[in-house]
Amino acid sequence: MHKVVFVVKGKRQVEFLAGQRENLLEAARKAGIMIDTPCNGNGTCGKCKVQITKGKVDALSLTRLTEEEIAEGWVLACSSEIVEDIEVNVPDLASAFQNEMQITDLSENENKNIRYVRKKMLKMGMTDSNRLCCEIIQLPEPTNDDNLADEDRLKRYFRQTLGYSDIQVSLDVLRKFPDAFRENNFKIKVVYLKRGDIAEIMDVRSCLECACALYGVALDIGTTSVSACLVNMDTNEIVSKASMGNAQVKYGGDVINRIVYTEKPGGLKKLRDAIIEETINPLIGQMVQSAGITTDDIYEMCAAGNTTMTHLLLGINPDHLRREPFIPGVNTIPEMKSTEIGIRINPEGRVYLAPSVASYVGGDITAGVFAVPVWLQEEFTMLVDLGTNGEIVFGNKDFMMTCACSAGPAFEGGEISCGTRAVPGAIEEVKIDDATLKASFSTIGGEIPVGVCGSGIIDLICEMKRTGIIDGKGRISKDIDNPRIAFDEYDIGRYFVCSKELDSTAKDIYITEIDIDSFIKAKGAVFSAIHTLMESMDMPIEVLENVYVAGGIGSNLGIENAIALGMLPDIPVDKYYYIGNSSMQGCYLALTLAEGKEKIAEIGQNMTYMELSVHPSYMDAFISACFIPHTDMSLFPSLQK
Amino acid sequence: MHKVVFVVKGKRQVEFLAGQRENLLEAARKAGIMIDTPCNGNGTCGKCKVQITKGKVDALSLTRLTEEEIAEGWVLACSSEIVEDIEVNVPDLASAFQNEMQITDLSENENKNIRYVRKKMLKMGMTDSNRLCCEIIQLPEPTNDDNLADEDRLKRYFRQTLGYSDIQVSLDVLRKFPDAFRENNFKIKVVYLKRGDIAEIMDVRSCLECACALYGVALDIGTTSVSACLVNMDTNEIVSKASMGNAQVKYGGDVINRIVYTEKPGGLKKLRDAIIEETINPLIGQMVQSAGITTDDIYEMCAAGNTTMTHLLLGINPDHLRREPFIPGVNTIPEMKSTEIGIRINPEGRVYLAPSVASYVGGDITAGVFAVPVWLQEEFTMLVDLGTNGEIVFGNKDFMMTCACSAGPAFEGGEISCGTRAVPGAIEEVKIDDATLKASFSTIGGEIPVGVCGSGIIDLICEMKRTGIIDGKGRISKDIDNPRIAFDEYDIGRYFVCSKELDSTAKDIYITEIDIDSFIKAKGAVFSAIHTLMESMDMPIEVLENVYVAGGIGSNLGIENAIALGMLPDIPVDKYYYIGNSSMQGCYLALTLAEGKEKIAEIGQNMTYMELSVHPSYMDAFISACFIPHTDMSLFPSLQK
Incomplete structure (x- = not known):
């Protein structure tokens, strides 16, 4: 055994006992140290470089390292074997890229879009969500003559005083009844979910001085970044927002590499733990702390992620997503209790996941389309979601077409x-x-x-x-x-x-x-996807009246520059709107509008998916687009001038 | 620390390290050794006697031990402190009484009653339960043109081929889809629960050569004994039956002592573990083994127990059951998944518990009344359930009165x-x-x-x-x-x-x-309960046309003798029927008749409960009945002759 000391950002030290000739990247993973591995340890991307500050490793490859770096002791973790006791410096950037959690405000663009869409939807006849309810109740104390069981006593109140036909109580909540009822003489706080005329009891607490506090979480699960906001369900106000790198990054930079990792023994569980235990739960913990509430006060979560992220979150084998004919295990996910998937909010809290459409158009897009909103527009409208996968939706209130391309993590800095x-x-x-x-x-x-x-x-x-x-x-x-x-x-x-x-x-x-090459491939993938989608419908690019650009690429996207690079079609700049994270906005709206979830389901049903990977002209279009701005300058008339 | 070696039935040896002056009974409990303690270690019943065969203990009390026994080294475990290394012989009887599991046939009386009642109910228009279904299905394999997600593919089959409007799938079952579908080219076995026109998918397995095998369990959870039978849900045949002492006995012989034990730290969990892990799961394991199936083949369980047993099984604080005004936490329990309470059948298996009526009339009585069946009779009918608690139900198809008395475990040999x-x-x-x-x-x-x-x-x-x-x-x-x-x-x-x-x-x-004194109190409690119930309604005992006597007191109850002892009312012997375990029969019928659970719920709603403990004349009636046959011989005219 060799002792390996990992030093992260000059501070955090983790000791690990590694076996003879154990791979350094594997050892780091076992020790819980995040090292960026977009290529999943194939030795090609050069991102997993670490500096050996004491001792030596057996470096099998030094691809992409400069002579200076090699002289300074840098090696590729994926291609190094441990042969003696070492100390390893894990660089700043890798850890900043993946692990740092940020409490931030919603960006101005995001705020503007949410306010705009919400107002529009309320005007259309949608209503504020009121399914989550809280009552402070004084029940009559039992006597020999009024000797109903605790549960029947609460049921009577809900029937006679609140007008419900029945209540439903899970075993976990039933267990709270006897003590909660008696702690302050049957004065209790009850949190419940309204389902038609049935009340699903979610929480019962004894009341001395108690107030109703109901919170929800909107969550976007990206391949590279995860963002969440904490919502006061009474006021619909966003009280905290946080984002963080998806901790699954250590198992691969894109969905394909992660799916491949699930085939290793215990791989699926590791990826699940990475997203739930190392990403989502810490994010929620941070927001809860910054808002001064507890996780038990969160009763609802609306989340969205691409189809692979959804499968990994749920622990469903994603292997067939990457093999022709690209079949998901599930598109429409039933609403679950938080404990079913291990999300740390109130144990009875409900978790809603936006439905996917196909293997490469997921819940982030159905939620995003809800927020954009393509489905409301008279004019031809497009959503371009720039993430590790790029997704395009084109249409209006009458129809919607969608396709996806693999951009890689470049837009998010990967x-x-x-x-x-x-x-x-x-x-x-x-x-x-x-x-x-x-x-x-x-x-x-x-x-x-x-x-x-x-x-x-x-x-x-x-x-x-x-x-x-x-x-x-x-x-x-x-x-x-x-x-x-x-x-x-x-x-x-x-x-x-x-x-x-x-x-x-x-x-x-x-x-x-x-x-630059990575970026050109990414922008080429997006442009050619847009091009192929429009062309396949015989639609000239000029029909576009609104193009919504979404994604976590920064708060100030220069549209002119994106056009100049041949990333976005050459139409007037004032038709473009950069709206930030549309998936999270869709989740926020689903949380706060009564009809939101139903509407997202409809959107999912109504989208027609085009599989680019089997489309005959896509590969040609992609190759032509891998140039700045494009090999066919007639597509960019404003640049020709 | 002192080494304690427990020898059970001359064979099983368990070693335990006990602290200085640790109580011997506590040490035995920690070591997992069952010692009978009906009085819960108060030093009054003398049942916890054990023999010290090596070393010595400090015996604080020797109540109820004979001089001969004391000379042979017998002590009361509850009143002994460990002061040196010892070897302890735990007697045969105690372990036989509590721990032995038996695979038996249904008794002749039980068989007769089940067959009789089932036939009667089917004649009345009830139908065989058919909510549990199994299909062997060949789904079309996906192609680029038919690229539905796995779940949508199954849904399409259920809609188009089986005529359901929708399917519901839990996350645990969803996780099985991708592999189970593909293991044998989309040939699968699907087990589901029919709920109106919705199919709740319980299990999906890949089929090479597969057959449908659906089993259910009927379970009676008595304070002293637990009985179960394993039912083939296709044929309604009982394929195995088993019974065992309730492992909770080590924490107290009756419900009051067990409730008191729940107030100790961790007490409720210990009692829950005792009934689930040490009693019910081993019973199921035994039956499954004897029938040559697996626990995964069991998809449904119908169980009944008194109100305390139900609370302990569910982990609901039972403390208020024993304090005036005697309020249960819950009477009507929602159908649960087996994993919610830890019962080892198929993880998606549903567990139904018969509803209670009050603190001392539980699900064993509502299920029992279903099987007897008081609620079907034109004539005045009575059910007398002889257990650790005795319960009486009197009435006919128009009304039902019920009351309960504490008989203690004497009828079951405790x-x-x-x-x-x-x-x-x-x-x-x-x-x-x-x-x-x-x-x-x-x-x-x-x-x-x-x-x-x-x-x-x-x-x-x-x-x-x-x-x-x-x-x-x-x-x-x-x-x-x-x-x-x-x-x-x-x-x-x-x-x-x-x-x-x-x-x-x-x-x-x-x-x-x-x-004999214990028995006289038990029979006195039952007789005076019957007497007080009838008297309170101004009904002479002669109106009784049928008296069903239930309970696990043996396969051959001599009714004449029970009357001669003043335990049962003095009416002609041919009006009595000894039917064995009515609670388990009710569970069997609820499992195999479509309308069973609904009917039991109705029975629970329609019973009027009389609280004997606050009834003014019950205590006098009890004292008068504590004599063989009775202090008032006019109640026993046939014996006077």
Whole structure:
């Protein structure tokens, strides 16, 4: 056995006893240390690099590491075997990217969209959700003549005083009755769910001085990021919002790698634990703490995730999602109790999951469409959801078509050397000076830069193209002599957004040709998906009246730049709306509108899914789109001018 | 620490490390050794006697032990402290009484009654239960064009081929879908519950060669004994029957002592574990083994127990059942999944519990009345259920009155020196020779006698009265000089049914004046309850046309003798029917008749409960009835003759 000490962010130390020649990445996983592995340990992405600060490992591959890095002791965790006692420094970025939890406000765009859609829906005749109810009740105390059982006594009150036909009580709640009733002489607080004229009792507590406090959670489960907000169910006010990297990232960066991981013994359970125990429950815990309530006060959760995320959350084998003909185990999930899946809210709390449509169009899209809202519009409308998977929905109140493409995690900062989620310190806007090629930038929250998030990457690559640093293929020009541009021993170019040496910053933040390549593939996948979908319906791109762009790529998406990169179709900028996380907005609306869940189910039923992976022209369209802006400039008339 | 070795029945050895001066009974409980403690360790009943065969204990009380016993090392476990390493012999009787599990056939009386009632009910228009269904299905395999999710694929089959409007699937069953569907190319076995036009899917298994096998369990949870039968749900045939002592006995012989025990820390959980883990699950395991099936093949259970047993089974605080005004936490229990309460049948198996009426009239009575069936009769009919609690139901199809009394465990052989449940080897019939006073007897199964069960105790005491061994107060005559009669140093008389010395039997089996006293109190409680109930309605006893006597007191209850002892009213013997375990019969009928559960609920609603403990004349009636046959001989005209 060899002792391995993991040092995370210079502070957190974890000791682990590893076997002879144990893989370092495996050892880190066992020790609970998160290391970014988008390629799932294949030795290709170079993201799992760690620094050996004491002792040595047997490094089987050093792909993507510079000579300088190798000299400093950096190795790829996935390709290293432990042969003696070591100390391992796990870098800042990896942990920031995955693990950091953030309590934030809803972004201005998100707030605006939620308010707009909610108002519109209420005007349409939808009503505020009132199925979750709370009553403070004084029951008559029992006597020899009035000797009803506790449960019958409560039932009588609900029938005679509240007008319900019956009550339903689960065993767990029944168990609370005798003590809760008698602690303060049959004065009790009852929380229940209204189902027609039946009351489903969720909670009974003894009342001394008690107040009704009912909370709900809206949750978006992304492949890379997970976001949640805590909602006061009386006022519909969002009292706390938090986001965090999906802890499943350590088992693979995209859904395919995660599905592959479930085939290992215990793999499915590990992925389930990662999302529930290491992501969702800590997120809820953080929000609850910041709002000064308890998890027991949360009685409802509306959640949405893509089809793979939903399968992994529920512990349903996702293997057939990735094999033709791409069949999910389940699309429509019955409402569950929180304890059934292990979500730590009130044990009787109900968990609703937005239904999926197909293997690659999930609940995040049905919820997102509810919030956008394509289904309400007279005009042709599109939703483009930029995540690890990109999903497109096109239509209006009469029909909806949908398709999905695999973009990879680049939009959320994954698989990008200095990429990060849209967290404080993320570079979100970039300008490059034409003369000096020096970048000026702003970060989220104005904090010291930690990396570049999606919107920053778009700006950055667009500016690099504009200033001639890169060409249409994303290659860095060798003709420019500038200290911000460098090439490593494999001849791979990089551009420094800021550098320790030149700018005296705390760290180097740069982008490499490989990063740019990842981004070009991502934007190419999205553009070609939009193109193929419209083309297959014989619809010119000009019919589009509204395009809603969603996704956690940063709070300030520069639409002009996205068009200039050939990521979004070339239509007037004022037809675009960047609305942030549409899936979470849909969950919030489902939580707070009485008709929300039913409407989302309808949306799921009414969407027609087009499977791009078997579509004859998609691959060609994708290859043509892997260029900045595009190999066919006639698609971008405004750029030709 | 002192080492304690427990020897049970000369074989089973359990070692336990006890603390200094640890109570021997507590130590035995911790070690999982069952010792009979009807008085719950108060040092009054003398049933917890054990023999110290090595070392010594500090015995704080030796109540009820003879000098001979004390000389042989017998002590009361409840009143002994451990002060050194010891070896303890736990006697045969105690373990036989509590722990032995028996696979038996339904008794002739039980079979007769079930067949009779079932036929009558089917004639009345009730129908065979058909809510549990099984189908072997070949689903079409998915293609790119037919790419429904697994769950939707099954739903389509249920809608289009079987005519259901929808299916419901729990998360646990959903998890089985992807693998079960694909293991043999979408040929599957589906077990489901029919609820109107909705099918609740309970199980999905892959089919190579598979057959439908659906089983149910009927279960009677008595305070002293627990009985169950395993039913083939296709044929309604009882394929196995088993009974066992309720393992809760170690925490107290009657419901009051058990309720008191729940107030100790962890007490409620211990009692729950005792009934579920130590009694019901082993019983089911035994039946399943004897029938050659698996617990997964059992999809339904109908159970009944008194109100305390129901609360303990569910883990609901029973404390208020024993305090005026005697309020249960719950009477009507929602149907549950087996996993909710920890019963080991199929995890999706449904558990139905017969509803209670009041604190002392429970589900065993509502189920029993269903089986008897008072509610069907034109004539005035009575059910007398002889258990640790005695319950009386009087009425006909127009009305039903009920009351309960505390008889103690004497009818089931508890609190009787050589008492035993009705197991093989139990003495069930006794005659005493007028001249020699020697008893002749028969045992259940013709085996070597192990003790006396309820019916044997009734015969025995009746014969002792007839032959003048005892007087009306149950005192043994000092005028008779017979080797079968003896008095101990406290002047307490005993009569030997068989004796090592006189009959060369393996063990002494005897009855003491204290035992007879326990029995007189039990029979007095039952008779006075019947008397008070009838009197309160101004009904003479002669109106009774049918009296059904139920309870696990033995397979051959001598009704004449029970009347002669003043236990049952003096009406013609041919109006009596001894039907055995009516509660289990009710559960069997609820399992196999479609309308059963609804009918039992109606019975529960329609019974009027009379609380004897606050009835002004009950205590006087009880005292008058504590005599053989009764202090008021006018109540027994046939005996006067």
